Structure formats: structure tokens, C-alpha cells
Amino acid sequence: MLTIEDLQVKIGDQVILSHIDLELKPGETHVLFGPNGSGKTSLLMTIMGYPGYKVTHGKIAFKGQDITHTPIHERAGLGIGMAYQRPPSIAGLKTRQMVQICAQAKGGRKVDPEVLAREVKFERFLDRDINVGFSGGEIKRSELLQLMAQDADLMMFDEPESGVDLENITLVGETIAKLLQRGAPRAKKSENEPTVKERLINRTKMGLIISHTGFILDYLTVDKAQVLYNGVLSCKNNPGEILKCIGEFGYEECVKCLM
Amino acid sequence: MLDVRSRAEQAREKKAALGADIDLSKYSFAEVSHPYLQDLRQMPPEDREQMLNAGVDANEVDRSGTFIQKDSAVLYSKSRQEGLEIYPVKEALEKLPWVEDYYGKLVAPETDKYTAAAELSLQNGYLIRALPEASVSMPVQSCLYLDRDGMAQTVHNIVICEEGSELHVITGCATSPHLRNGLHLGITEFYIKKNAKLSFTMIHNWAKNMAVRPRSVGVVEEGGLFLNNYICMKPVKSLQMYPTTYLRGPGATARFYSILLGHPGSELDVGGRIILEADKTRAEIISRAITNGGTIVARGDLVGEKAGIKAHLECKGLILKGGVIHAIPELKGKAEGVEMSHEAAVGKIAAEEIQYLQSRGLSEEEATSTIVRGFMSVDIPGLPKKLKAKIDQAVAQSEKEMM
Ligand SMILES: Nc1ncnc2c1ncn2[C@@H]1O[C@H](COP(=O)(O)OP(=O)(O)OP(=O)(O)O)[C@@H](O)[C@H]1O
Numbered sequence: 001m002l003t004i005e006d007l008q009v010k011i012g013d014q015v016i017l018s019h020i021d022l023e024l025k026p027g028e029t030h031v032l033f034g035p036n037g038s039g040k041t042s043l044l045m046t047i048m049g050y051p052g053y054k055v056t057h058g059k060i061a062f063k064g065q066d067i068t069h070t071p072i073h074e075r076a077g078l079g080i081g082m083a084y085q086r087p088p089s090i091a092g093l094k095t096r097q098m099v100q101i102c103a104q105a106k107g108g109r110k111v112d113p114e115v116l117a118r119e120v121k122f123e124r125f126l127d128r129d130i131n132v133g134f135s136g137g138e139i140k141r142s143e144l145l146q147l148m149a150q151d152a153d154l155m156m157f158d159e160p161e162s163g164v165d166l167e168n169i170t171l172v173g174e175t176i177a178k179l180l181q182r183g184a185p186r187a188k189k190s191e192n193e194p195t196v197k198e199r200l201i202n203r204t205k206m207g208l209i210i211s212h213t214g215f216i217l218d219y220l221t222v223d224k225a226q227v228l229y230n231g232v233l234s235c236k237n238n239p240g241e242i243l244k245c246i247g248e249f250g251y252e253e254c255v256k257c258l259m
Numbered sequence: 260m261l262d263v264r265s266r267a268e269q270a271r272e273k274k275a276a277l278g279a280d281i282d283l284s285k286y287s288f289a290e291v292s293h294p295y296l297q298d299l300r301q302m303p304p305e306d307r308e309q310m311l312n313a314g315v316d317a318n319e320v321d322r323s324g325t326f327i328q329k330d331s332a333v334l335y336s337k338s339r340q341e342g343l344e345i346y347p348v349k350e351a352l353e354k355l356p357w358v359e360d361y362y363g364k365l366v367a368p369e370t371d372k373y374t375a376a377a378e379l380s381l382q383n384g385y386l387i388r389a390l391p392e393a394s395v396s397m398p399v400q401s402c403l404y405l406d407r408d409g410m411a412q413t414v415h416n417i418v419i420c421e422e423g424s425e426l427h428v429i430t431g432c433a434t435s436p437h438l439r440n441g442l443h444l445g446i447t448e449f450y451i452k453k454n455a456k457l458s459f460t461m462i463h464n465w466a467k468n469m470a471v472r473p474r475s476v477g478v479v480e481e482g483g484l485f486l487n488n489y490i491c492m493k494p495v496k497s498l499q500m501y502p503t504t505y506l507r508g509p510g511a512t513a514r515f516y517s518i519l520l521g522h523p524g525s526e527l528d529v530g531g532r533i534i535l536e537a538d539k540t541r542a543e544i545i546s547r548a549i550t551n552g553g554t555i556v557a558r559g560d561l562v563g564e565k566a567g568i569k570a571h572l573e574c575k576g577l578i579l580k581g582g583v584i585h586a587i588p589e590l591k592g593k594a595e596g597v598e599m600s601h602e603a604a605v606g607k608i609a610a611e612e613i614q615y616l617q618s619r620g621l622s623e624e625e626a627t628s629t630i631v632r633g634f635m636s637v638d639i640p641g642l643p644k645k646l647k648a649k650i651d652q653a654v655a656q657s658e659k660e661m662m
């Protein structure tokens with residue numbers, strides 16, 4: 001479980017998030033909407049533990065542990081992972097090595113980078129330096145690949161579908177659904193496979209997805225949608241309803257009407 | 260030979276263009292004899308270990324031949340493969356008349372007082388030659404080893420790749436663990452003939468108070484390839500070198516890679532110069548410099564003389580814990596239609612790169628060393644995997660000292 005209570009965050013002297021309350025139960029996935037510059041990425045970076053995002057009020061707890069001031073790598077060790085909107089590139093570090101690093105995040109997990117990469121059509125990038133010269137869409141798949149290796153319990157996705165072409169959007173959508181144990185229900189192939197209901201009960205992964213378009217919702221259901229507006233989490237509602245409202249009236253009106 | 264000596268005489272006092280001036284009178288140029296080894300495994304264990312660090316395997320596993328010089332004496336010189344010749348250079352000069360056509364033809368003996376001293380008090384050096392069309396796929400290993408404290412080691416090396424041949428050389432320079440003070444003066448001349456390929460990987464493991472002045476010049480003929488790798492990760496007091504290569508035949512290629520670490524008290528002035536004289540020649544100089552308190556001057560100089568040549572220079576420096584990195588990239592285009600570029604950057608590790616890796620589970624220290632490792636791991640196309648592994652190993656050995 002992730003619990004955020006009355007959080008205020010500053011970059012330098014500027015308040016960029018305030019009065020943020022958020023609760024994400026095991027198995028839940030939320031989607032986060034909000035206009036450019038409203039603080040969505042900042043919220044994720046704060047949860048991840050980036051020291052540039054100073055928590056000046058409130059607290060963050062994960063799996064019952066106060067992590068408000070826990071360093072980034074310890075949060076990764078606890079099972080928090082993030083697919084970035086704009087990750088840095090690291091010259092000389094191969095994508096293959098990065099996948100192995102991710103696999104160690106929670107302790108010695110064994111992965112085969114080739115096998116994982118195949119799932120996001122990324123085999124031929126394994127021997128390239130991580131993110132160096134990757135296109136926008138390639139970055140998204142690289143980030144997903146890393147999360148696949150990491151096997152985090154809380155996965156945060158920062159605009160996973162933006163800049164992804166029509167062919168790959170399905171791939172991205174289905175990969176996220178799978179990571180969050182939300183793959184579309186399909187007919188049982190064998191006796192041992194869990195039923196849809198069992199799957200629902202056994203679902204433990206938590207997801208927080210930032211989206212502008214909501215396209216991602218074509219591939220997975222989410223439990224809740226929230227709108228971040230001017231650094232404040234303004235409403236919680238059914239994602240379809242919110243999207244429709246934003247589309248028709250714009251963020252400003254939408255936030256007012258649903259508050 | 261007379262000519263070489265008399266030309267050297269003139270330059271006895273001639274200061275070098277670059278690098279601190281070294282007082283040669285402080286070193287002993289006297290010969291030190293050591294017995295020739297019938298078997299490399301007779302070597303004392305501590306020497307063996309130092310040589311291993313410099314890439315020389317006493318068991319000669321995966322090696323096509325070996326040359327070892329300790330102080331002034333050749334300990335071992337042997338080719339294990341057909342099509343490959345290895346001689347101590349003095350022996351070659353005595354027995355093989357044609358060697359005169361190569362000796363001293365690229366590195367002018369009057370270049371500076373170091374080349375002069377090397378020629379005037381020459382101890383030895385190697386001649387390594389791949390015969391025409393010979394494909395020597397396993398590397399030749401060579402080691403120039405300094406054991407006697409206060410000694411000046413002088414060598415003159417010649418590497419010849421005859422037409423259509425392929426040769427890989429890994430050469431290590433090292434000192435015994437007890438050596439405190441010494442000087443190494445080395446001349447090396449490279450001849451890469453038509454369609455021949457040479458990879459030359461030099462790993463330096465000097466000592467804290469060593470002064471080192473290598474002088475090397477290469478010529479690459481039509482369609483030839485010269486890969487020159489240089490790794491210096493260990494402390495050295497003063498090192499200055501500016502190897503030069505002439506791409507003389509159409510389609511010739513030269514690529515220089517260097518990885519340098521500047522320790523506190525070390526002064527490294529290392530460059531590479533490639534002159535693209537012929538049509539369709541290609542050159543690339545890539546250097547990575549890291550300092551944790553030392554001073555590194557990283558030079559690079561490309562001269563394009565014909566339209567249609569392509570040359571690129573990349574100088575990257577990382578300051579970890581104090582020290583100075585001075586990148587001096589130079590390009591000179593002398594014809595319309597040359598394509599030349601350079602990229603130079605000196606900085607520290609970006610915090611966001613460290614944090615990115617932290618979010619994948621690495622601690623700050625682990626993240627930092629991962630980034631440094633990446634920084635130094637340059638892809639060297641055409642270099643056999645095993646040699647690349649040697650380079651990575653030499654780099655990894657110094658990782659702890661870097662952090
Ligand atoms: N390092 C920084 N220094 C100063 N201001 C910053 C910094 N990082 C973010 N901000 C500001 O904080 C605000 C929130 O930025 P954030 O990146 O969280 O927005 P976002 O909701 O993710 O926007 P987008 O939809 O465009 O990705 C913006 O006004 C931004 O300019």
C-alpha cells in the first residue's frame with residue numbers, strides 16, 4: 001500500500017505540490033490526468049525519492065514504512081519502480097547491462113534480457129548504450145523493459161503512450177496491463193490457470209499512470225482517475241467520466257464541476 | 260646506422276616541444292644484464308604478476324608470440340606461428356640488411372633529446388613482422404619491463420605488416436613493484452602496407468616516479484587499417500607522447516583510442532595526430548580522460564589534405580576528485596570537401612544519471628562506478644574480443660583507486 005498524506009513539495013523555494021492525499025491499495029491502479037506543468041511528473045519523482053523534490057510537509061508511506069526521507073535506491077529495493085518520461089542517457093552502459101541492474105533491484109532475480117526484450121521488440125537495442133540516440137517511442141519501450149526486469153510492486157508510468165506509434169501502442173498497452181496483472185481476461189488454456197476471479201483476488205501490483213489522452217485505458221481498466229491541477233489533486237472519479245469532462249469543458253471547468 | 264647516430268648527436272640537448280623537460284643526467288643509461296629465459300615460466304612470480312597486469316601471459320595461452328625486455332636485456336623473443344617474425348631489434352639490424360630501410364625512417368632521430376638519447380644509448384627493442392598475406396589472428400604479446408631503480412630504458416621498436424597481412428599486438432610496459440624511479444624512452448615505427456591490418460594495444464603500468472617519453476610514427480598504405488589503443492590507468496610522474504600516423508594510400512584508415520587516468524601527482528600529456536594524405540582516407544581519434552587529482556592534457560590533431568576524407572575526433576574528460584583536464588582538439592582542413600568534426604567535453608558525472616541508476620536499485624557509489632565504467636568503455640570495432648576484454652580488465656583494476 002502507498003499512502004500519501006497532506007504532502008507539500010518544493011523545488012528550490014517554489015511550491016509545486018500541495019495538500020496531496022493519495023492512497024493506493026495493493027492490486028489497485030490509478031490514472032493521473034492534468035495539464036502540462038501541473039506537477040504530475042513531480043509527484044512521481046517525489047514518490048521515487050528524488051532529492052531535488054523537497055518534501056516540506058506531510059508524509060509518504062509504502063508497505064507500512066515511512067519513506068518520506070528514504071534514499072532513492074532503498075525505495076527501489078522496497079519495490080518502487082518508475083518508467084520515465086525523459087530518462088537520461090548513459091554512454092557506455094549497454095541496455096543489456098541496465099536490464100541486469102534492474103533485475104537486482106529487489107535482490108537477486110534472474111532474468112534473460114533477450115527473452116524480456118523480445119516481449120517489447122527490443123532485442124536489437126540490447127547492445128546499444130542505454131537511451132543514447134533512442135527515439136521517443138524507443139525510450140518508452142526501453143523503460144518498460146527495465147520495469148519488466150525490476151518486478152517492482154508499485155509501478156509508476158509517466159506518459160507511457162505519448163509519442164508511441166499506432167502499431168506499438170498496443171504493445172505498450174498490453175505490456176503495462178501484464179505488468180500490473182491486468183491483462184485482458186482470456187479463456188483458460190489449462191486446468192491450473194487461475195480463473196478471472198482468482199486473478200483479481202491475487203492481484204498485488206500497484207500502478208500509477210500519467211496520461212494526457214487516456215488511450216492507455218483501451219488496454220487496461222483502472223480503479224480510479226485523478227486530476228492534478230496547479231499542484232493540487234483535485235478530483236477522484238471514474239476515468240471515463242473525467243476524460244469526457246476534460247474533453248468537453250477543459251481542465252479548469254472540469255476541476256470546478258467535480259470538486 | 261651511422262646516419263642515425265650522427266643525426267641523433269645534433270639533438271642531444273634539443274628540448275621537446277611538449278611536456279616537462281627531463282634532466283637525463285639523473286638516470287643511468289648503463290646496460291643491466293639478465294639471463295635469457297628458455298621458458299617463460301622460469302620468470303620470478305612477482306615479475307610474472309606485474310607482466311600479467313600489463314597483458315603478458317607467461318603461459319602464452321592464445322598468443323602467437325612473445326617479446327620481453329627487462330631493463331636493457333632481452334629475456335625472451337619468440338614467434339610461435341608461421342608468417343610471424345619476432346626479433347630483438349639489434350639482432351635484426353645485424354642479420355637482416357633490409358631492416359636499415361625501415362629503421363629510423365619514420366621517427367627522426369633528431370626529433371628531440373629523447374629520441375637522440377634513445378638512439379645514442381640504444382639498449383634494444385623489437386622487430387615484429389607479419390609476412391605478406393599472413394593472418395596472425397592470436398595477438399603477439401610484448402613487454403618492456405623496468406626493474407633497476409634509477410635506470411633509463413631505451414628501446415627502438417619496429418612493427419611491419421606486409422601486404423594483406425593481419426597482426427594484433429598487445430604490448431605492456433611495466434615496472435617491478437620495488438622500483439621507485441626510472442625513465443623510459445621508446446621509439447616505435449609502424450609500417451602498415453597495402454590492405455594490411457594492425458591492431459596495437461598498449462597498456463602502461465608505470466610507477467609513481469616514472470618519467471615516460473614514447474615517440475611513435477606510423478604509415479598506412481592503400482586500404483590498410485591501423486587500430487591504436489592506449490591505456491594508462493596507473494600512476495606515473497610524467498608522461499608525454501603524441502603518436503603520429505600518415506594515411507598515405509587511398510582508403511587507408513586509422514583509429515586511435517585512449518583511456519587515461521590521472522592520479523594525484525601524475526602529469527599526462529597524451530595526444531594523437533593523424534594526417535590524411537590520400538583520397539578516401541578515414542581517421543578517428545577517441546579519448547577518455549578521468550582524473551582524481553592528476554593533470555591530463557588530452558590532445559588530438561587531424562589534418563585533412565584531400566577532398567572526400569573523413570575524420571572525427573572525440574575528447575571526453577571526467578573530473579572525479581579534483582585535478583585538471585585540458586582537452587585540445589585540433590582540426591586542419593587543407594582541401595575543399597574535407598569532412599572533419601570534433602567533440603570535446605569536460606565535466607563531472609551528471610546527478611540525474613546517478614539518480615536514474617539509483618532508481619534501478621544501485622547505491623550512489625555503485626551508480627557512480629557504473630557510470631565511470633561506461634564512460635571508459637569505448638567500442639573499438641575490429642578489435643578481437645579477447646583484447647577488448649584485456650582492456651576492460653586493465654580499466655577495472657583501477658576502479659577502486661578512482662572512486
Ligand atoms: N528542476 C526544476 N526547476 C524549476 N522548476 C521545475 C523543475 N522541475 C519542474 N519544475 C516546474 O514544476 C512544475 C511541474 O512540472 P512537472 O514536470 O511535474 O509537470 P507535469 O505535470 O509532469 O507536466 P507535463 O504534462 O508537461 O509533463 C512546472 O511548472 C515545472 O516548470
Ligand SMILES: [Mg+2]
Binds near residue numbers: 041085
Ligand atoms: Mg511530466
